[in-house]
Each structure stands twice: as C-alpha cells, then as structure tokens.
Amino acid sequence: MDTPRTVPATPKVANWPLWLSALLPLVLLGALVAVFFFTNPLAAFKADGLPPIESISIERIELRPGEFIVTVFNGSPDPLTIAQVTVDDAFWEWQMTPSAELPRLGRGTITIPYDWMQGEPHAITVVTESGTTFTGEVAIAAETPQPGPTQFLAYGLLGVYIGVIPVGLGLLWFPAMRRMGRKGLNFVLALTVGLLVFLLIDTALEAIEVAGDVAGVFQGLPVAAFAALLAWLAILAVSGKPSEAERDNSGGRLRIATLIALSIGLHNLGEGLAVGAAFALGEATLGSFLVIGFTLHNVTEGVGIAAPVTKDRPSLKAFILLCLLAGAPAILGAWIGGFAYSPLLATIFLGVGVGAIWQVIVEVGRLLIRDAEKNNESVANWVNVAGLALGIAVMYFTAYFVKF
C-alpha cells in the first residue's frame, strides 16, 4: 500500500490480557443476576397470591392387567404437587413414585389400580394442588406389551413388514425399469420425486402433530425444524460436492440411490415409531390393517430407490444393502415406539426425516433437470409432470389404508 497508514491509537482495553477481557462480561453478568436476585426489581410486575402456572404433560399411559401406569412430566416454571387422580370422571386411588411432588422438569409415575375395559376408551385426569386438571386419553384400551424376547421379535417383525419387505418388493421392479427408454426412466424419476414430495409433507405434518404433545419447555416445533435443518446440512456435508462427471457415472448414480434409501429409511423410522407407539399405547387394535396399509404404501419407495441406477447394473449385494438402509430403520422405529416412546424423541426423528427427504428431492430433481437440459427440453415436460402427479397420487391413495 502506498498511502500512509494512520493507525488509530489503540484503546487501553486492548492491552488487557485475553482472559481478563473474556471474563469481564461474565463478571458483570453475574453482578446483574445478583442485583435481580437480591433487589427483585421485577416485583412491580408480579401480583401477590396468584396461583403458580402449571403445565403437566401426560407422556405415556401404560395398560397392565388391572392397572394404569401413567408417566407425567412437569414442564411448568415451578415445582407442583399432584393431589388427586380421576379415571373416567371418578376419583380413583393411586400411588406415585418417586413422589407426588414434582420438581421443575421432574418426571413421575402414577400407578392406578383399575379394571379397564378392553377395546374401550378411557380418560385419566390428574388434579394438582391448585385444582388445575390435565387429562390423558387412551383411545382404545389394550394391554401394553412388556419388553421381552417375544415382544422384541414381534416389534422387529412389524418393522420388517412395513419397512424391509415393501422396499424389497419395490426394488423387484428394477429389471422392468431397465427396459424403459429415456422417457420412461424420466417418468419413474419424476414419480419418485412425487412420492418424496408426499412423504415430505406427510412427515412434516406428522412432526408438527407430535410436537404438540411435547412439553412446552422442550419447544417441540422448533426442535422439529432444527432437526430438519441440521439433518439436511449433515447430509450435504457427508455427501460433499460431486463434480458433474461424478454425478453422471454409475458411482454417482448409486450415491443418489443410497441417499434416497437413507432418507426413506429415516422416514420409515418415523413410521415404525408411529406404528410401534400406536400398538404400545393401545391405540391400534386395528394394527394388522395398519401394517398392511403401510406395506402397500411403501412399495413405491423401492421404485424410487431403484430409479436412479437403472442405467447401471448394481450387484445384488448393493440392492440388499439399499433395501436394508431404507427398510431396516422401521424395525428400530418399532422397537423405540413400542418400548420407549416419547413425543420428544418422535419429534426429533420425524424432523430428521423431513430434512433428509428434502435433500433427496433436490438430488433427484437435479437428475431430471440435467437430463432435460442435455436434451434441450423443459424439465416441466408432460412426462415428468405426469410422473410427479402419479407419484403423489399413488401415495395419496395408498395412504387411505393408514390415515384414520
């Protein structure tokens, strides 16, 4: 530089050692907190004698022979005490561990001896010391499965039925898909985008719904959004930025198929979670019907996974791995849902699913766009639009089996 540099006089503060300048704001913050603590300048905003704000989440209602086991969580700013419990609008005797007094963010288990009726709905209300009530519902009463080898196997099989088998069946279309021409292939890819768009919206709505059951203090909706954002960025970071050449070779296409399988796997984890929890919480005595529905619904997922690699000849091993990547998470989901369901966990998983599915839509969409550019056509050509529409339609109508 030619111009003479005028260095401004460095303020003395800059000469302080680093640790001191780092510590100073903390010390001042501590002083501020102390002032608040000892002088209570906010007292003017508080009225005396107001009852505490109470917020109890009824996280889980287990049904065992002759009793309910209810898990409650105190998400309110203060400790609170459970005073009474009613079942179906009748006071009922109960016991609570570790104590009827719940600290802030504390969790307790209420045991209520009650001859619940198989297949009928029940409502359990906890009454706090202030007389505030919080109600949890059992839609259809059925005994909650207890963890054991048989149950473990049963939930595992549930995951296989709704995840692994349908994806595998979908992959069996691979030979037929190979014989399609360019347009046919584009049609199938567009169909894949269609079903992914459906899954994106479906998963997002599911995440929003489950987030509503999360105790307010855990901020369910933001958690779902952050899980989606971070999942998307993580997949971007993991997959890196492939060159154009890489995208178009068989390795690149297999990479996209793998990404699709991964994201569908995350979605299926959410599905497994939903079905497992439904069975565990006694809300799906129509369970077998639900499983058949999910199975039909998920067959198209196999088609989506196979679509990018139809130009290639992947090994059987690759197919099996893709099938497991997409389907097996349903098994994990069913276990978690059946044995350790929590709305927060479900929200996180569903959020991750949203982020992953979004990234796959982008990737598969890119394949279609590049192909369209290469052939000098619009990506919104009738083949692609028809494929997209069919993908959405197939998901929409097969969803009739699982949406109630």
Add this chain to the structure above:
Amino acid sequence: MDMKSNLSRRDFLKIGTVSTLGAAGIAALAQQSQAVAETPPARPENDQGVIDHSVHGGNMTTGDVDTTSPGAFDPAKYLTHFDYGTVTTLPGGQTLREWNIYAVDQEIEVAPGVKFPGWAYGLEGQPPQIPGPTFRCTEGDRLRFNFGNGSAHPHTIHFHGIHPPSMDGFTPVLKTGERFTYEFDAKPFGLHLYHCHTPPLKRHIHKGLYGTFIIDPPGGREPAHEMVMMMNAFDTNFDGENEIYAANTVAFHYAKHPIQVKVGDLIRIYLVNITEFDPVNSLHLHSSMYKLFRTGTRLDHYELTDTVTMGQGERHILEFAPEFPGRYMFHAHQSELAELGWMGFFDARA
C-alpha cells in the same frame, strides 16, 4: 322405635328354632346366619375407623383432608352444629337472636391436597367456613344479622323465607369494609338457606358463600339425631364444570369417616342443594327409606322414599331410623356426582 328393631339377629334365630320349620333345615340356616352375624364384613379398616381402600384400589380420593389444624374446616363438626345466636328478649316479649357475621376470602381443602380459592362466611370470633354456619331459630323470633364484608370483593347475604324486600339481601351490595344489618321476623318454619346474591351470581355462590337457615316450628319437631347436609360442589379449574362434589365440602369425607348412628334412633337430615353448574343433585339412601318433608314447611311428611332429586336451592328434611346394624351408604343418584365425591356412609351400631 318399633318391636322389630329391638330384636337382635340372635333373638330372631331363637324364635326361628321354635317355629314349625324342620330342625335340620333350621340348624343349617342358623349356622349360616350366625356366620353372617358374627363375621365382621370383609373391609379393611384402620384404628381410626377409616376405610382403607388402597389395599384393592377403588373409587376414592387418596389421602385425607386436614381437619384438625386451627381454623381447618371439619365436616364432622359442621354436620351436627347449629348456631342459635345471642338470645335476648325484646320489650314486647319477642325473642331476639343476633349474629355478627363476616365474609372473607379463604382457601379451603375440598379433597385431600386440593386447595380451592374460596369465599367464606364466618361468625365473629370463629374461623370462616364453607358452607357458612347453620343458623337456627324458631318461627316468630326476631332475627338480626350484623354483616361486615372483609373480603376483597363485594358481597351480600340473601335469606330465603318471608321478609320485607328491603331485607332481602340482593341489595345493597356491600363493598370491602362496609357493614349492613339484616333484621326480620323468622317465618315460615321450614328448611331454608342463605347465600350471597352479588353478580356474577354463579361465582359468588360456587366459591362458597352459602349456608343453611333452619326455622323450627313453634312446637319443635320430634327429638332426633339431627344433621345438616349441604350438597355442594367445586369447579377447581374454573371451566364451568365441577371437579369435586360433596355433602359439606370435602369429597368422600363421610365415606372415609362414616357417620356414627344408633340402630333405632330417629335420624333427621336437613338436606340443602346449593350445587352450582349442575341443574339437579340428589340423595339416595341404601338399606332404608326416609320420610320426605318438602322444604320442611309442613309437619306431615310428603312421601316415603329412598331417592330425592332436587334443583339448585331446593331443600328437604329427611327422617329415618336404621333398623339393622351396619353401613348404610348414601350418595347422589347421579353416578357421576357420586364418583366425584358425593358419597358416604352411616355406620349404625346397636
């Protein structure tokens, strides 16, 4: 009472053995009946006579309400306590009964551990209570209620009965710290009630400002084991529906602590319905039937029944004498109300 109730079960068996029935059959019957008579009913009971349901689990609140600490409301004491006021005689010979009564804001325990932010009446020198004290007088007495409002809200006292409208208590509405004296002659004899008549009425009533007001007939009634039951309820979460029902405030109190009575004794219940939010309440008595005196304004009974259904503000006198020892359940015959606390027992002992 009558002959039959003076006979014990054992006496009955003795009579049976000299009857024309076959000896073998009678022996078997005797054995069976004796087993029934001498085996205490299978119910877990602790030293205090409190039924312990927790062994099996059941339709009951968990724990017990504190009735012993100073100022705490005790449904057992309220049941049989009548307040006759300070009695003097007016120049004309008329009896004057005078009460100093106040209203305050008062938290009460309506079920074990459940605190309700209520409004309560109380007598000078005594703790506030929900229901308010039971006033009792004789037809023709002059009544004087010196009322002071110590609550943060405006209140009144409205008495049922016949009196000048200026003493009716829907006006004047008394602000915090204000006083008013209600004065009128007691008529007609019967079972009445009093309550705050300040709008919003629903809240002023269901928060606890009510009590029983008994005017005895000049000649009195037949001596009896008398008790007051005020059917009330509490909307603890303020959603316009009651979470807790009771007679005399505490859910299931007389189930956990059965009312002790004697076989053959005449029992008279002054039953008042002040339940807010529900159009009707009722009392059903097990194992017996009662004479029903509607509003208590006549000395002959209206009917013999075991269930009476009453709208809000209705009140009746019930009379019965238990013929057999044992537990006589009583409760609202609306099952929902019974299961939410309005249930109890008379424990009749020989």
